[in-house]
Amino acid sequence: MFVLSRDGLPLMPCHPARARALLARGRAAVARHTPFTIRLKDRRRADAEVSGVELRIDPGSRGTGLALTETRSRMSPDGEAVTVRRGLVAIELRHRGPQIHQAMVRRAGYRRRRRSAGLRYRPPRFTNRVRRPGWLAPSRCAYCGASGVPLNIDHIRARARGGTDRPANLLLACVPCNQAKAARPVEDFLAHRPGRLAAVLDRLRPSLGDSAAMNATRARLILGLEGTGLPVRSWPASLTSANRTSAGLAKSHTLDALCVGPLGLGEGGAIVRRATSVYVFAATGRGSYARTTPDRYGFPRLLRPRQKRHQGFASGDLVRATVRKGRWAGVRTGRVSVRSTGRHSVATPLGRFNAAHENLLLLQRADGFTYSWRGESECGE
Template sequence: MLAKGGEPLMPCHPARARELLAGGRAVVARRAPFTIRLKHRTRAGSAVEGVQLRLDPGSRATGIAITDERHRIGPTGRTAVARRGLITIELRHRGQQIHGGMVRRAAYRRRRRSANLRYRAPRHDNRPRPDGWLPPSLRHRIDSTMAVVVRLCRYAPVLEIHVEQVAFDTTAFAGVMPSGTQAGVESTYGASEVREFLLAKWKRSCAYCDATGVPLNIDHVRARSRGGSDRVSNLVLACIPCNQAKGTAPVQEFLADRPARLERVIAQLRRPLQDVAATNATRLQLVKALAAQGVPVHAWSGGRTHWNRLAMGLPKSHTLDALATGVIDRARGDALVRVPAQILVVASTGRGSYARTTPDRFGFPRLQRPRGKVHHGYSTGDLVAAVVPKGKWAGSWVERVAVRTSGQHRITTLTSRFDVSHRNLRLLQRADGYTYAFADEIRLSGRHRPA
C-alpha cells in the first residue's frame, strides 16, 4: 500500500484493500504484486512500523517473504517475538534456458566458422574478464532476485533484509572420508551438512524406489565390507525397506531386475551437483548487491533455517524456508503465528529475443522478424483488458497479449486462443519480463516433504 505521494505504507488485509477501492479512497497502482495507492492519506499521517524482507536463494527458484514481528510476553514470562508472514513469493529463474540458448548460439557460430575456414586453428579462450564476472545463466539469478527485491522495497517499508547463505563444501566432499560407522561419517562433516547435500542431490527421495515423505538412511552403493569408500560419491539416500533389502549386496545385483533404475542411479552418482555449484558461485555477490540497497542485511546459515522450519513443524518449500530465515528462539517463546495460504509465483520469462531473424537448424537466417517489438501501442507480454463486442468470444477478458503487425493481437486463455483488434484492448500493466500467478502453499510444499 502506498501513500498519496507514493511512499510505502504497511501492507493491509485484502478485505481492507477492497473496501478502500470500493469507496473511492484508493486506486490500483500495480496489478502484480497487487498494490494500491491512497488518494488522501500521506506518509506523515500514518503509523509505519516497518517490515522485514527474508530470502531463501536457490538455483532454480528463490523464496521471498515479507514479515512483521510483534513483541509479546511468552509462556516463560520473557519477551517473545511473534512473526507473521504477510506476503510470500516464489521467484522461478530461467538459468537453464539461458544456458541452453548460449550453447545453441555457440554451436551455430562454430558451424559457420568451420564451414568456410576448414583448417582454421582453434580460438583460444584468453579474453580477460573483470572481477566479479559471472556467466549469463548465473548473473540472471542475481539480477532477477534484485529486480523483485527493489520493487518490494519500493512498495513496502522494508527496514532490514535477512538472507540465507547456503553453501556446500564440494571440495571437502570430494576428499576421502575416514572409514567407520555411519554416525562416525556424519560426525566428521556434520550430520546436517552431509544429509542436506544428499537430499539436494537425490531430490529428497529414495534412490532405489523414489519413495518420499518417509525416513531416509544414508546407504553405501558399494558396501564398506566389499571395499567401498566413504566418499560422498559412494553415498545415496535409501528408505528403510530398500536399505535392509540391499544390505551389503552390490548395486548391480540388487537392481538386476530393474536395468533402467540401475543405469539412472549410476548416472546420478557420476553427475556433479550443478545446483550447488550455482548457489556457491552467486551467494556472496547476492549479499553484496543487497547491501547496496542501503538497508541492513543479515546473513544466516542454512542449518539455522532448517532447524527453525522443523521446530515450527513446516514442510519443505522455498517460501517456508524464507519465512523461517533468521532468529526464532523456541526457548524464549518465539513463534511463527501466520503462514499465508497462497503464494505469488513469479516466473522469469525474459523480454523476448534480440535477434531479428529466425535461424534454421544450421544457424543461417531463415526469415526476417519485425524490426520493432511494439505494435499499435502494445508489446508481447502486456497485461490487457479485452472487450470483445460480438462473436464467439464476446465478453470481457483480462489476459496477456501477443502482438502482431496487423493489429489483430492474440489473447491466450487457459482453454483457448483468439485474436482481438487493438482498438478493443486497454492496457493494465506493461510487460516486465515476468509472469504472475497464485498457488496454494500446501500444494507447492507437498512436492518436498522433510526426510
C-alpha cells in the same frame, strides 16, 4: 494487497477487503494491476508507522523465496513474554537461468549439426586442446567391457532426460551398447548387471553448478541490499533448515524464507501464521534480440520485424480485450503477442484468441515477468 504511500513508497500490506474499502471511499487509487497494488492519496511515508516488519530472503540458483513477516510479543501460558513470527506475504521468484541454459544448449546443438553435416561454419574450438604427455585414451566399453572395438561417447543421464555435457556424465560405450541404451535410464539398462551399474553410478558425482552460482552471487546480493540503507543481516542456510524442521514445515523457497533468522524455539518462540497463497513471479525477459526465426536445423526460416511495438502494443503487455461476437465474445484479460497486421493474439487462462488492436485496452506494460498464484501446499523442491 500491496500498498504504496502518496509519495510512491511501500507501506504495510493490507487485506483485499481493506483495499476495496479504501478504493470505494476514494482514499486510494489503483497503481498496478498485476500484482494488484493500490496507492494512498492522503498518507505519506513519513506519516505512517511500520514496526516489526522484516523482509526475509532465501536465495537460490533457480528460484528465490521472499517472505514479509511481522514480529510480535505475546504472553506464554507460563506468564512470560515470548516473540512470535507472523507471515504476511510470500513470494517465489523464478529465475531465467534454466531458460537461458536451454537456449544455449539448443544453439550448441545447431552448431554441432552443421559441423557434422559438413556445412560452412566456424571450426570447433576444442580441436586446439592439448593432452598431457603419456595420456592414453580409454579403450573399453563401460557397459559391457568390450575392448578393441569402435567406441562412442555416451551420456549416463541422457540429454533428453535433463542430462548435461559435464565430464562426470560422460563415458565410453561400444556402438551396440550405445544404441541399445539410447535415452533409457541407466538403472533400467543395467538392471541385470548390478556390479556394472554400481561402477557407472559411482561416476555420477553431484553437480556443483547451483553451489557455484550461489557463491558467486551471495556477496553481490548482500552488497546490493546494503545499498538500500536498511539494516541487513545474513543467516546460514544450515540454521534455516534446522528452523524449518523444528517448526514442522515442508520444503519450499517461501517456507525457507519464513524460517530465516533466529526463532527462539527453545524459549517459547514460534511461527503462528504463514501465508496460504504464494505469489509466483517468473522472469521471462523482455523479448529476443534475434532477427530471424530458425528452423529445426538452426538455419534462418523467416525474418522478424525490427520494431517490437505495433499499434501501441508490445508482446507481453497486459490488455483487456472486448470481443463483440464469435466464440470468444465478451471481455477478457490476458497477455498479448503482437503482429504487424494489427490483429494480435491474446493469451488467457482459458486459451488463446485473436483480436483487432482497436478492441484492446492497455492495462500494464510488460516488465519481463509473469505473475500467478499457487497454494503453499503445492510447494516442492
